[in-house]
Amino acid sequence: MANQVVGTTKIDRLMALLARGVDITTAVESDFNIDELVAGAKRSGQRPAAVIEVDAGLRRCGSPTPAESVRLARRLVDEGIDYRGIMGYEGHMYGQPEDAARAELIHTALATVNDHVEALAEAGLAPKIVSTSGTASVLIASKTAGVTELQAGTYVFNDSHNEEFIPGVFENALTLLMTVISVKERYAVGDAGAKSLTNEFGPPMSVDGTVKVARLSEEHCTLTGEGIAKLKPGQRIEVVPSHGDTTLNQHDVYYVRRGEEVIDTWPILAARKFR
Numbered sequence: 145m146a147n148q149v150v151g152t153t154k155i156d157r158l159m160a161l162l163a164r165g166v167d168i169t170t171a172v173e174s175d176f177n178i179d180e181l182v183a184g185a186k187r188s189g190q191r192p193a194a195v196i197e198v199d200a201g202l203r204r205c206g207s208p209t210p211a212e213s214v215r216l217a218r219r220l221v222d223e224g225i226d227y228r229g230i231m232g233y234e235g236h237m238y239g240q241p242e243d244a245a246r247a248e249l250i251h252t253a254l255a256t257v258n259d260h261v262e263a264l265a266e267a268g269l270a271p272k273i274v275s276t277s278g279t280a281s282v283l284i285a286s287k288t289a290g291v292t293e294l295q296a297g298t299y300v301f302n303d304s305h306n307e308e309f310i311p312g313v314f315e316n317a318l319t320l321l322m323t324v325i326s327v328k329e330r331y332a333v334g335d336a337g338a339k340s341l342t343n344e345f346g347p348p349m350s351v352d353g354t355v356k357v358a359r360l361s362e363e364h365c366t367l368t369g370e371g372i373a374k375l376k377p378g379q380r381i382e383v384v385p386s387h388g389d390t391t392l393n394q395h396d397v398y399y400v401r402r403g404e405e406v407i408d409t410w411p412i413l414a415a416r417k418f419r
């Protein structure tokens with residue numbers, strides 16, 4: 145699990161998963177969280193497994209220095225937690241639109257992760273798991289020596305945001321179907337709004353690229369672009385979300401399609417399970 149599990153309620157749910165035989169590793173970065181894992185282990189009789197989260201440059205979570213990672217890893221071992229390695233995530237790459245500068249930033253982030261790996265190895269705490277990478281960095285991270293696990297997730301369906309960064313590498317498999325409810329002279333209105341579609345990383349576009357979702361309110365969207373001249377109320381439009389994760393989290397099922405035929409529905413079991 146590429147995140148920290150903090151708070152007694154969640155820690156106890158983690159222990160309950162372990163009791164059911166689920167092999168799950170979480171990230172840690174603080175003594176507070178290690179104390180929580182130790183206390184949860186004592187309450188439940190389970191042995192949690194953890195990696196040290198390191199800050200690879202994103203400036204979000206993570207141990208800031210190799211020395212701190214060594215100290216935390218040693219504590220995990222001393223406390224009897226199953227220490228498995230480290231995790232870093234170079235998500236700040238998404239802020240760099242220029243290809244060469246982004247590649248350099250990714251290499252720098254992976255070198256930072258490697259500094260932690262070397263310090264741990266020198267301290268006799270060589271990490272078994274070295275986990276890194278989002279979708280836009282998998283091509284570099286997968287060729288980087290020492291990386292044992294890729295955390296990329298968006299690539300499974302892809303979205304238009306990642307397509308901008310690594311065009312043509314992964315096909316887009318996630319679309320949202322909406323119905324046109326109103327057509328005006330300069331714009332049209334669709335029946336998908338912020339309750340069902342995100343524009344977190346820019347406006348969603350129709351699959352054919354001729355219609356843009358220019359604005360979202362709760363249950364409506366304003367459609368612009370050359371394609372609106374041909375739209376009629378009742379017509380359906382298929383759009384590619386700019387961000388898949390925050391769109392599909394709002395839905396309960398995937399309609400699985402082969403060509404124009406819906407061949408299956410898959411439940412999205414983890415949708416909105418954020419508590």
Ligand SMILES: Cc1ncc(COP(=O)(O)O)c(C=O)c1O
Nearest residue numbers: 146233278279280295296297298
């Ligand atoms: C820690 C971490 N790892 C991996 C990912 C997956 O990245 P991507 O969506 O680029 O595949 C995320 C996404 O937010 C993340 O926060």
